[in-house]
Amino acid sequence: MEYKRFENTVVLRIDKGEEIIKSLEKLSKAENIKLAETSAIGAVDDFTVGVFKTNEKKYYSNNFKGSYEIVSLSGTVNTMNDEFYCHLHMSAGDETGRVFGGHLNYAFVSATCEMIIKIINGKVNRKYSSETGLNLFCFE
Amino acid sequence: MEYKRFENTVVLRIDKGEEIIKSLEKLSKAENIKLAETSAIGAVDDFTVGVFKTNEKKYYSNNFKGSYEIVSLSGTVNTMNDEFYCHLHMSAGDETGRVFGGHLNYAFVSATCEMIIKIINGKVNRKYSSETGLNLFCFE
């Protein structure tokens, strides 16, 4: 990976073989990013995305391997217990154009991934919610 | 819903059972937002999206119920006759990862929805276009 920061915007290139969430964590720590919105495009060849079934409070995931182009990757970097936290959802198209996606567990870059990180001057923590079984934005 | 504003960016959490467009309207009125770009991720269990057939000037919609993760939700808040107006498109993945989407009519949150609203200092109205049968951006 390699990047350049322009004021509160970072342009990040994630390279072949690198994992997207790990790369974003590395960048966020290097640049001391506490709160940011992110979006990306690129190509991936191995990714796992899933769905949280609210009634069961259980997460179901699917792994995809092959040639895929990211068509949407969005979410935020923020903090939980003042530590790095990120929550991303992703979708990607296969060679017939069909698109698959969900909550992102991991994605390995096959060619390149071009991510834009927009830093927000502020801080939002997360707190575990027993009602949903998830770590939710907490504005206290 | 609950939110925090950081300069021209709002971080919004929409909660279980709340509808996304209604929540964005409530926020926009509370914060007097006239023009903004928005994006979100989250989980929904009941949403209607559709397609406008230009040749027929008719809108066809589909309702989806079940466990879905929003993979893209984007569009704008602006004004028409100086009143709140918003135009959003959304897509969401099901438990097999397949993604469905279109013009957003409504979406109910099942777990949480995390939306970022980027306020633009300015104003863009809409005007009805008889050629397309739609309310289009008007820069006059």
Added chain:
Amino acid sequence: MEYKRFENTVVLRIDKGEEIIKSLEKLSKAENIKLAETSAIGAVDDFTVGVFKTNEKKYYSNNFKGSYEIVSLSGTVNTMNDEFYCHLHMSAGDETGRVFGGHLNYAFVSATCEMIIKIINGKVNRKYSSETGLNLFCFE
């Protein structure tokens, strides 16, 4: 097409029959945009998207005709050899809600396309990479 610039944000309306990438190029040249992030929604009736197969270094594309709503369109405007360059991925839903997408070659607007261009104060060139067979972000 018609647009209005608010500081570093441009709100662009692309009209029926116009092609999206050509419109973005026209805007970028008119406003002297060297680096920007973009996102859009809208309706299209003829678009080609594809997948780059990294192992073959070959690009496979699919054309879609009919009534489609853009659910994600993201990427960047930047430069290569100091000339305009843009890299966009797009996905769009059909009348049953199914979503198709990939790397964007071209897309013709059927009703309207509403694009937000966020200009970044800076410059990022591209350089051909023989390893991937693609033009990658170059931060030198």
